[in-house]
Amino acid sequence: xPPAVFPLSCAVQNYSWGKVGLESEVAKLLASSDPLVQIQxxxxxxxxxxxxxxxxxxxxxxxxxxxxxxxxxxxDNPACLGAKVKDTFQGHLPFLFKVLSVNTALSxxxxxxxxxxxxxxxxxxxxxxxxxxxxxxxxxxxxxxxxCGFRPVEExxxxxxxxxxxxxxxxxxxxxxxxxxxSDDPRGVSAALRVCFTRLMKSEKKFFVDQLNMLVxxxxxxxxxxxxxxxxxxxxxxxxxxQYPGDIGCFTIYFLNLVRLEPGEAMFLGASEPxxxxxxxxxxxxxxxxxxxxxxxxxxxxxxxxxxxxxxxTPAPSSSKIFPAAQSQLDPSVYLYDPPVPDFxxxxxxxxxxxxxxxxxxxxxxxxxxxxxxxxxxxSTAAASEMPLHRxxxxxxxxxxxxxxxxxxxxxxxxxxxxxxL
Numbered sequence: 001x002p003p004a005v006f007p008l009s010c011a012v013q014n015y016s017w018g019k020v021g022l023e024s025e026v027a028k029l030l031a032s033s034d035p036l037v038q039i040q041x042x043x044x045x046x047x048x049x050x051x052x053x054x055x056x057x058x059x060x061x062x063x064x065x066x067x068x069x070x071x072x073x074x075x076d077n078p079a080c081l082g083a084k085v086k087d088t089f090q091g092h093l094p095f096l097f098k099v100l101s102v103n104t105a106l107s108x109x110x111x112x113x114x115x116x117x118x119x120x121x122x123x124x125x126x127x128x129x130x131x132x133x134x135x136x137x138x139x140x141x142x143x144x145x146x147x148c149g150f151r152p153v154e155e156x157x158x159x160x161x162x163x164x165x166x167x168x169x170x171x172x173x174x175x176x177x178x179x180x181x182x183s184d185d186p187r188g189v190s191a192a193l194r195v196c197f198t199r200l201m202k203s204e205k206k207f208f209v210d211q212l213n214m215l216v217x218x219x220x221x222x223x224x225x226x227x228x229x230x231x232x233x234x235x236x237x238x239x240x241x242x243q244y245p246g247d248i249g250c251f252t253i254y255f256l257n258l259v260r261l262e263p264g265e266a267m268f269l270g271a272s273e274p275x276x277x278x279x280x281x282x283x284x285x286x287x288x289x290x291x292x293x294x295x296x297x298x299x300x301x302x303x304x305x306x307x308x309x310x311x312x313x314t315p316a317p318s319s320s321k322i323f324p325a326a327q328s329q330l331d332p333s334v335y336l337y338d339p340p341v342p343d344f345x346x347x348x349x350x351x352x353x354x355x356x357x358x359x360x361x362x363x364x365x366x367x368x369x370x371x372x373x374x375x376x377x378x379x380s381t382a383a384a385s386e387m388p389l390h391r392x393x394x395x396x397x398x399x400x401x402x403x404x405x406x407x408x409x410x411x412x413x414x415x416x417x418x419x420x421x422l
Contacts, residue, residue: 003062004080004382004398008070008368009034011049011056017104018046024101025141025281029372033392044103050368050394050418051096053288058394064384070396074366082365082399084422088342095344097368097418098284100138104243106277107298108147108252110311111135113271117291120306127301134289135341136269137323139348139416140261141372144280147256149273150315153178153189156196159254162231165215166254169203170196190313197255198308201248201295209246216241233258236278240297249276249296257318264348268323268339272312283370285418287343333358342422349415355407360417362402367419369395369403374413376405 012030020042022028027045030037039045049056052071059069067073070093074080078091085094111134112120120128138144150156160167160175167175174195181192200208219234229235233253240250256274259267261282269275276297294300295307325348328334333355335348351358351374358376360369371393378387382401389395389405397403397417407413 002065002077003384004401005378005380005387005403006060006062006065006383006396007387008050008058008394008396009061010058010394011053012045013047013049013056014044015046016044017102017106018044019101019103019281020044023103026099026101029099029392031392032390033394045101047101048099049096050098050370051288052093053096058396060396062384077398080366080398082363082420085365085399085420088422089420092288093366094288094342094420095285095418096288097370098286099141099281099370100277100284101281102144102277102279104279105240105249105297107292107294107300108249108256108274108276108296109292109294110272110274110307111269111289112291112293112310116310117289120291120293127303129290132287132289132291133271133341134287134291135271135339135343136284136286137266137337137339137344137346138261138269138277138282138284139266139337139346140263141281141283142263144261144282145278146259146261146267147252147274147276147278148259148267148269148318148321149257149275150193150255150313151257152315152317153181153183153193156193156255156315158231159233163215163254165211165218166200166251169208169211169251170199174199186314189315193255193313193315194308194311197311197313200251200255201304201308203248208248208251212241212246212250244297247296249298252276252296257316257321259318259321261322264325264335266323266325266337267321270312270340272310274307274311283346283416285344285346287341331361338421343420345419345421347417347419349413349417351405351407351413351415353410353412355412358405358407358413360397360403360405362400363419364399365420365422366399367397367417369397370416372414372416374407374409374411376407376409376413378403378405380404
């Protein structure tokens with residue numbers, strides 16, 4: 001039998017928004033996993049991709065395996081996915097697992113549902129390269145901030161009253177419609193919110209740049225005088241404007257929730273949920289797709305019309321965006337993040353220092369294991385030899401295979417495991 005459990009060497013993406021040098025969690029994991037890697041101090045290390053994406057297919061680190069990459073190996077051994085996963089996802093690994101290190105904001109974006117993805121892919125294949133949906137989940141490794149979903153209406157109305165530049169862009173009629181919309185009529189609220197957000201995003205470039213400059217000037221002066229600018233969300237506005245001067249995305253902070261995650265806290269981004277990561281490090285898992293509809297805070301292709309049409313305009317407080325983990329009944333070291341989609345789930349495994357032998361249990365799905373903290377030697381009947389595991393190690397585990405970890409670190413281990421629970 002060929003080994004069914006093996007280490008991977010994973011692709012790094014150096015997008016400009018990433019944290020630089022060893023400030024980046026991605027770079028730190030890379031440096032720990034491979035001592036030969038030279039981390040460039042001025043280079044951004046934005047994403048680590050653990051999976052089979054054609055632009056970053058993981059390389060197999062086991063010279064007894066003839067296939068070079070994980071994608072090739074799964075194509076030749078599809079049973080490794082597990083029977084249900086193999087059948088449901090046509091012999092492909094259904095998720096891409098990542099680590100992100102965010103220094104400057106990512107674009108304001110949303111991902112289409114399956115139905116819209118098929119339509120966009122047919123009409124504009126150069127911008128929407130596949131027909132799949134792209135739900136995502138982010139779990140913080142360090143304190144993490146993102147914009148996610150529409151704020152409660154009373155917060156938006158308060159900004160409309162405190163930020164005259166915002167009100168000017170949206171117009172009096174739309175602003176009053178939102179102010180009058182009552183909580184007893186959720187569809188009316190969503191309709192008014194759609195009108196306001198669409199008016200903002202479609203405003204004339206010269207007009208919004210003028211308004212943005214006025215707003216930035218006013219807030220800068222107030223801040224210099226020691227005034228409280230929180231009624232205009234001043235700190236975040238100035239930060240985003242310094243990263244993307246003259247970008248319409250700066251105004252979205254008045255519509256979208258600012259969500260702050262502590263390490264171990266998660267947010268789930270379903271179809272049509274507007275979002276933008278702002279800063280911090282996280283592990284992320286997503287369905288296999290590259291479909292992103294963008295509308296600001298980006299130099300990339302912008303599709304405002306599609307975005308404004310497709311969004312979920314349901315207001316909700318930022319606290320509702322934090323996705324809970326459930327501690328396993330069977331194993332208290334395991335916390336499961338199981339989103340409402342079939343494509344993926346994530347386990348956070350915290351092994352206390354008191355445990356010296358730990359079993360990574362078998363499951364009916366292929367999985368990818370990432371070591372964030374701690375050291376161990378892994379053994380498995382499905383692996384050709386012992387596997388030394390330390391910070392930054394990544395393992396592929398075929399369905400129905402288990403691994404024994406012989407821990408050698410004094411302070412336990414922290415691992416994340418991405419899988420598919422059908």
